[in-house]
Amino acid sequence: MENRSLVTIADYSKEKILYMIEMAKKFENSPNRKLLEGKVIATLFFEPSTRTRLSFETAANRLGAKIIGFADPKATSSTKGEILKDTIIMVSNYADVIVMRHYLEGAARYASEISPVPVVNAGDGANQHPSQTMLDLYSIYKTQGTLENLNIYLVGDLKYGRTVHSLLMAMRFFNPTFHFIAPEELKMPEEYKLYCKEHGIKYTEHVDFNEEIIAEADILYMTRVQKERFTDLMEYERVKNIYILRDKMLENTRPNLRILHPLPRVNEIAYDVDDNPKAYYFQQAQNGLYAREAILCDVLGMTLEDIG
Ligand code: CP
Numbered sequence: 001m002e003n004r005s006l007v008t009i010a011d012y013s014k015e016k017i018l019y020m021i022e023m024a025k026k027f028e029n030s031p032n033r034k035l036l037e038g039k040v041i042a043t044l045f046f047e048p049s050t051r052t053r054l055s056f057e058t059a060a061n062r063l064g065a066k067i068i069g070f071a072d073p074k075a076t077s078s079t080k081g082e083i084l085k086d087t088i089i090m091v092s093n094y095a096d097v098i099v100m101r102h103y104l105e106g107a108a109r110y111a112s113e114i115s116p117v118p119v120v121n122a123g124d125g126a127n128q129h130p131s132q133t134m135l136d137l138y139s140i141y142k143t144q145g146t147l148e149n150l151n152i153y154l155v156g157d158l159k160y161g162r163t164v165h166s167l168l169m170a171m172r173f174f175n176p177t178f179h180f181i182a183p184e185e186l187k188m189p190e191e192y193k194l195y196c197k198e199h200g201i202k203y204t205e206h207v208d209f210n211e212e213i214i215a216e217a218d219i220l221y222m223t224r225v226q227k228e229r230f231t232d233l234m235e236y237e238r239v240k241n242i243y244i245l246r247d248k249m250l251e252n253t254r255p256n257l258r259i260l261h262p263l264p265r266v267n268e269i270a271y272d273v274d275d276n277p278k279a280y281y282f283q284q285a286q287n288g289l290y291a292r293e294a295i296l297c298d299v300l301g302m303t304l305e306d307i308g
Contacts, residue, residue: 004299005112005119009130009166014173017137017147019304023294024138024287026307031289034064035297035307042095043069044087045122046078046102047228051263051285052122052131056099059292068095085114092117097299118299126160126229132262133166135291139284140219143258147174151216155181155209155243156223156268158188160230163262164223168192171201178203181213183242185235186225209243215252220245222261222268222281240267247272260284 012020027033041060045053053071060067068091070076078087084102088111091098100111101122108121108128123129141147152171154164158180168178168188178196180188180203187205196203206213214220222245230236244267245259261269261281273279297307 003112003118004301005108005115005121006130006295006299007108007112007119007121008128009133009170011130012170017134017170017173020134020291020294020298021138021141023298023304023307024134024290026304027290027293028287031062031293033062033307035302036060036063036065036300039063039065039097039300040095041065041067041069041296042091042098043067043071043122044091044098044100044102045069045071046073046100046107047123049101049122051288052101052129053099055285055288056120056122056131056292056296058289059296062289063293063296065096065296069099084111088115088119097296120295120299123162126162126165126226128166129162129262130166131292131295132163132288133170134295135284135288136163136167136221136260136262137170138291139258139260139280139287142287143280144218144256147171149175149177150218151177151179152219152221153179153181153214153217154188154221154223155245157186157225158182158223159186160226161223161262164188164221165192167221168201169195172199176201179206179213179217180204181206181209181243183207183239185239209245211249211252214249214257216254217257218254220253220257220259222259222265224261224264224266224268243268244270245273246270247276250276250278253278 099120105125105127108124112119258280
């Protein structure tokens, strides 16, 4: 049987990305469609989440599906020692799709290999977050009118930030120029820089974050320093407030610039940026609903034609 899981954005071709954007557009035009009546979606969140879980659950509700799952693994039998394999096999007896966030890198891949129903990776450790990437791509497409030839600045925790890893991989088809802005401790990992080299993706690395550096940006993608991934909390304390975007830094930026952030933000975007028309992070999170409606339909085998 074809495995329709979404584990990594690397599974998507350029055509598939553009197709999923078309699907998301349809759901933005009309989010309430009872296309998944009779289906059950399981949301298994072994790590905290606000947007990803609630937008997947809202997507399921708007599509007429029912939802089971948990937001807190402490309330499940994993605290009694149940292993992930057994949990996945059990839940696949109840649900038609499993949406899972897990703290272990590779957990979603493993789940997809043992599950008879599709698995959607809602974030696995510092590895990948492909549904976030689809909403990021949709947001970039909506605000720039294209995904091609953009200057994309990734700022902050590029070491542990799974959203930047997924976004970088997805953009390989669209001739981007990346700027990686991070302190030494949080630099883009070598494996992703190697990925850029193998796929002809241009990038420059910076340690400074200031007005001059971001003057040519089309997309400024801010990220939170991922406290939960640090083994040494002293190191976290040293870098946690290293970059803060303030409204006055945006004065000489391009008119088409949009500021994205997967959220939650901690200190990296000052509140005075929120009223700047270039701030797009809350609309970006809203786009997550439409992108996730598209993903749920797609993993269940529905096509653009079915959606109508
Ligand atoms: N962007 C994102 O993954 O947010 P949550 O952790 O709130 O789901």
